[in-house]
Amino acid sequence: MSGELDPRLLTRAREVVAAITGFREDAIAAEAVDRVMRSELARGRTPADLLGELLYPSSTLATVLVKAILVGETYFFRHPEHFRFLSREAVPAVLQRGSLALRGWSAGCASGEETYSLAACLQASVPHGFPVEVLGTDIHEASLEAARRATYGTWSRRESAPRLFPLYTETGEREVTILPAVRRITTFAQANLLAPLPERFGRFDFILCRNVLTYFTPAARDAAITLLSRTLNPGGWLFLGAVEVDRVPAGMVREGPPELQAFRLLTPEELNARAAAAARAAAPRPPVAPVRRPPPPVAAPAREVAVAPPPPPTRQHLTALERIEEGDEVGASSVLEALVRQAPDYLPGLLELALLRERSGAREGAVPLMRALRTRAERLPPDQLVDGPEALPARFYQASADAYLNQGALE
């Protein structure tokens, strides 16, 4: 099918992809978006129907679009300097703190080469039998299925990246399979870097998040780094890809040469020492005749402040989503109505209630909510992430309201 597509449709599709992934506009391949929308239209769908589906970030169409733009390029022991540094410096430092197990996370792992490389590196860096666990996550489920198969071709082994630790065995002419000992300590799960990792995955001593954030807007990148750092154990390490950040993330220190992009979360003892030093520096100079004064208060470590529970509106919103899932739309509606009354600036609540009303045929009740959503979203910087079950930028809410209120134009 050739010819021009309605530009509003393409713009909306790109906005949805950007909101879900955190990608910058210029990192979203226009041809991929164009291809998906054309194939939907070729199946007989109307532009209005597609726009309607794109109001939901969890819709099938949004998922298809996201898959179409992701880049899954990866290989074993990519950036070998990270694995050398891990083995020589980071693992001994964590062991010295008395850890009884090592836990690693490869965040944005694509088809798993990075995850297995991390597992092999950690396993080879501790005494035999010392517990090691490694998690690989990605937004793209099909990549994770490939990772779980643990069988790789020649493309995953590059000359530029040496095989630093025992990792695989040859099982075919051009095929290798990950060693059982490495596989046993490795698991995979789907997760978006813009949402907090569920508590059940626990905390980590080492996180690799490389060649992912490079596609993100600055706001999405900062939000992802904050979430990553909240899952680190005190003294835990974060390794980013080249040029992915221009400053040291909050609560962390840079380790190794700058090009390594390796950061370590400060321990409570280090934070206390820093707070005490800052309090000493800020204390007034002692008067000529010394006066007895109580010791300066030691500020609480910044890390404790950072790990705040989800704000109440998000909690109420999650309750409403549970009700919707159970088929109790009336119950969901009353939770959302109370939420919108109490927190009229909570954009995800306005959108959720508007969509719920639209689904139940009460368009006249949805329109004022969409108008309120648009007005409030317009007041925020477009890239500002808005708290909710998913952290989505303000531009997503504004564009959703626009798309809804202008729907008639496409029908």
Ligand SMILES: C[S@@+](CC[C@H](N)C(=O)[O-])C[C@H]1O[C@@H](n2cnc3c(N)ncnc32)[C@H](O)[C@@H]1O
């Ligand atoms: C270029 S690969 C990098 C793989 C590996 N980290 C490496 O350096 O070899 C980027 C991966 O990030 C994933 N990704 C992109 N946006 C994501 C997001 N918002 N949350 C989780 N994964 C994401 C993609 O699906 C892709 O598999």
